[in-house]
Amino acid sequence: MKDIFQRIKETPGPLGQYQEFADGYFMFPKLEGEIQPKMKFNGKEVLTWSLNNYLGLANHPEVREADAQAAKDYGMGYPMGARMMSGDSVYHKQLEQELAEFVGKPAGYLMNFGYQGMVSIIDVLTTRRDVIVYDSESHACILDGLRLSLAKRFVFQHNDMDSFRKQMQHAMPVAEQNGGGILVITEGVFGMAGDLGKLDEIVAMKKEFPFRLLVDDAHGFGTMGETGAGVAEFLNCTDGVDVYFGTFAKSMAGIGGFVASEKEIVDHLRFNMRSQIFAKSLPMPMVIGGLKRLELLRSKHELREKLWVIVNALQKGLKEKGFNIGKTESPVTPVYFEGGPDEGTNVVVDLRENYGIFCSIVTYPVIPKGVLMLRLIPTAVHTLEDVERTINVFSEVKEKLAQGYYNKPMPNRNLNKQ
Numbered sequence: 001m002k003d004i005f006q007r008i009k010e011t012p013g014p015l016g017q018y019q020e021f022a023d024g025y026f027m028f029p030k031l032e033g034e035i036q037p038k039m040k041f042n043g044k045e046v047l048t049w050s051l052n053n054y055l056g057l058a059n060h061p062e063v064r065e066a067d068a069q070a071a072k073d074y075g076m077g078y079p080m081g082a083r084m085m086s087g088d089s090v091y092h093k094q095l096e097q098e099l100a101e102f103v104g105k106p107a108g109y110l111m112n113f114g115y116q117g118m119v120s121i122i123d124v125l126t127t128r129r130d131v132i133v134y135d136s137e138s139h140a141c142i143l144d145g146l147r148l149s150l151a152k153r154f155v156f157q158h159n160d161m162d163s164f165r166k167q168m169q170h171a172m173p174v175a176e177q178n179g180g181g182i183l184v185i186t187e188g189v190f191g192m193a194g195d196l197g198k199l200d201e202i203v204a205m206k207k208e209f210p211f212r213l214l215v216d217d218a219h220g221f222g223t224m225g226e227t228g229a230g231v232a233e234f235l236n237c238t239d240g241v242d243v244y245f246g247t248f249a250k251s252m253a254g255i256g257g258f259v260a261s262e263k264e265i266v267d268h269l270r271f272n273m274r275s276q277i278f279a280k281s282l283p284m285p286m287v288i289g290g291l292k293r294l295e296l297l298r299s300k301h302e303l304r305e306k307l308w309v310i311v312n313a314l315q316k317g318l319k320e321k322g323f324n325i326g327k328t329e330s331p332v333t334p335v336y337f338e339g340g341p342d343e344g345t346n347v348v349v350d351l352r353e354n355y356g357i358f359c360s361i362v363t364y365p366v367i368p369k370g371v372l373m374l375r376l377i378p379t380a381v382h383t384l385e386d387v388e389r390t391i392n393v394f395s396e397v398k399e400k401l402a403q404g405y406y407n408k409p410m411p412n413r414n415l416n417k418q
Contacts, residue, residue, distance in 0.1 A: 025042070026345070026348065029041060029042075029358075031046075031048060031050075031051075031358070034059055035051065035053060035058040035059045036059055036381060037049075037379070037381055037382050037383070037386055039358075041358055044352075044353070045356060046352060046356045046357065046358040047356055047357050047358065047386055047389065048358040048359070049357070049358065049359040049376040049377055049378070049382075049390065050359050050360045050375075051377060051379065052219075052250040052251075052377055053250075053253050053379050054222060054223050054250055054251045054307055054377070054379055054380065055222055055223075055251050055296075055303040055307060055379070055380050056253075056306075056307075056379055056381035057251070057252065057296060058253035059381070060253075060296065062292060063289060063292055063296070066288060066289050066292035067285050067286075067288075067289040067292075069288075070285040070287075070289055071285045074283075074284040075284075076283050076285060077283070078283070078284045079281045079284065080281075081280065081281065082276070082278060082279055082280060083276065083281045084270075084271075084276075084277050087281025088281065089281075089284065091284065091287045091291065092282065092287055094291065095110060095258075095287050095294070096108040096109055096110045096258055098291070098294055099258045099294065102227075102229055102294065102297075102298065103221070103229050103230060103232075103233075103238070103244050103260050104229065104232075104233070104238040104239070105244055105260035105262070106262055106263050106266075107261065107262065107263040107265075107266040107267075108259065108260040108266060109259050109260075109269055109270055109276075110256060110257075110258050110282055110287070111256060111258060111259065111275075111276060111282075112256055112279050112281075113255065113256065113257065114218060114245075114246075114247030114248070114249055114256065115140075115141040115144075116141075116275050116279075117245070117257045117259065117273075117275065117276075118139075118141040118142060118145055118245055118257070119144045119145040119148060119275070120145070120273045120274065120275040121145065121214065121243065121245060121259055121269065121273070122145030122146065122148070122149050122183075122185065123145060123149050123273075123274075124268065124269055124272045125212075125214065125243065125265075125269075126149045126150070126151040126183055127150060127151065127180065128150035128151065128180075129151075129178040129180030129181075130151040130175065130178075130181050130183060131151055131152045131153070131174050131175045131178075131180060131182045132151045132152070132153045132154070132182075132183050132184075132185060133153075133154045133155075133156060133164070133167050133171050133182060133183070133184045133185070133211070134153070134154075134155055134184070134185040134186065135155070135158055135159065135185070135186045135187065135197065136155050136157055137158040137190055137192070138185060138186070138187060138216075139187060139191065139216060139218070141216070142187075142216060151180070151183070152171075152178075154167040154168075154171050155167065159195065161198065161201050161202075161205075164205065165205070165208070168182070168205070168208075168211070181210070181211070181212065182209070182211035183212050183214060184202060184211045184212070184213045184214070185214045185215075185216070186198075186199070186202060186216075187215065187216045187217070187219075188215055188216065188218075188219065188220030188221075188224065189217070189218070189220045189223075189224065189231060189330040189332060190219075190332075191218065191219050191332060192334070192362065192366070192375070193326050193327065193328060193332070193334050194326065194327075194328030194331070194334060195326070195327045195328060195329055196220075196231055196234075196235070196329045197215065197231065199213075199215060199231055199232055199235050199241065200235040200236065200237040200240075202240075203240030203241070212242040212243065213241050213242050213243070214242065214243040214245070215230075215231070215241050215243070215245065217230040217231055217232070217244060218245070218247040218249070218250055219250060219330060220234070220330070221246035221250070221251055221252075222250065222251025222297050222304070223250075223251055223307065223330065223331050224330065227298070227301075228251070228297055228298075228304050230244070232244070242261060242262075242265075243259060243260075243261045243265065244259065244260045244261065245257065245258070245260075246258055246260075248286070248290060248293075251297065252294070253293065254286055254290060255286060256282050256286055256290070303380045304380070306380040307331060307378065307379060307380040308331075310379065310380065310386075310387060311331045311333070311378045313387045314333055314376065314378050314387045314390070314391070317391045318333070318335060318394070321391055321394075323335050323336075323398070324336040331378055331379075332375070333376040333377070333378060334362075334373050334375050334376075335374045335375075335376065335394060336371055336373050337371070337372040337373075337398060337401055338370060338371065338372070338401065339370070339371070339372040339406065340363070340369070340370065340372075341363040342406075343401065343406040343407060346406040346409075347361065347372065347374075347397060347401070347406055348361050350397065350406070351374075351397065355393045355396075357390060357393050359374050359375060359376050360375045361373065361374055361375070362374075362375060374394070376390070
């Protein structure tokens, strides 16, 4: 027998093993100041491309006013208790119904956290008799939901419809033998690489196979489609998405999430999602603030238009300079370089300390060996000057990588963690 704490100390995990070196700088960095493109990091001003504040609502004056007034009127505690017991309100009902109508569904349900909500949705929608077929690059919340579910699982290669068909052919006899059904899970926008889930092609597969489709549209809600109602709207297949999930943590610049579907399905979720039944209700400032955010999302089309001006300028400019930005079709903008983790570490330091650019970096094993990815999240509050500056900096970084500059320890490496 081994003491649990001793085991934890000896094996801190894939990220925890870098804690001493990375904590406070590469992991858990502190961005300070108003939520806007230019913030403070490590005592210096940086141009940040790592905030999912797509429409710029986090610091919008009407949003700040609505949040502050709701906090003044209700405090941060109201309503006390879980919604099922003592924590419901007319505003919670109003927000979830308006959200459902916006994404083209009859009913909706609010959730305290997006990640936790998606985990619970999968658990409640499926039983041990059912089968889940899911995309290989699904988000961690989907993978954790799969772990919790008792359903049999089949995974198809990312956005590969031939692979999807093959896995459906495997899933069909299992579901028939068990007397269950099939739930297909994919994403609207894949948040790492920015490519879209092939929702329209998956929906078309319903002509061949009987299944229900659950879509996690965290990055698509508010950014994609003519009205911002997400990737299904953009691909003109809203009716084929059976269960729609959106988060407040990105375009809505808040916290929480929602699910939308047929009324009977939403009611089933309401009365069976343990993560919501036994958790405190979403605080009133976030609910009333959510109503204001949704109002702006629906009425201020110029916010999404400005976002796409910045997205198009950034992505077009990077491609014109010879950068590889993969297959993104969304605001998520990955920029790929050749290099390893050690070089990537030095690139991050150089960008933050010497160029004043703050963005996220991804290395192996998330992406293949020998590849670095700098992930940029453009927003409606960035400027074309921000875009030009960033492209020029990236061009210098690309040249330094080619020259081997980042193969050696960085000069003037300032990793004072504040």
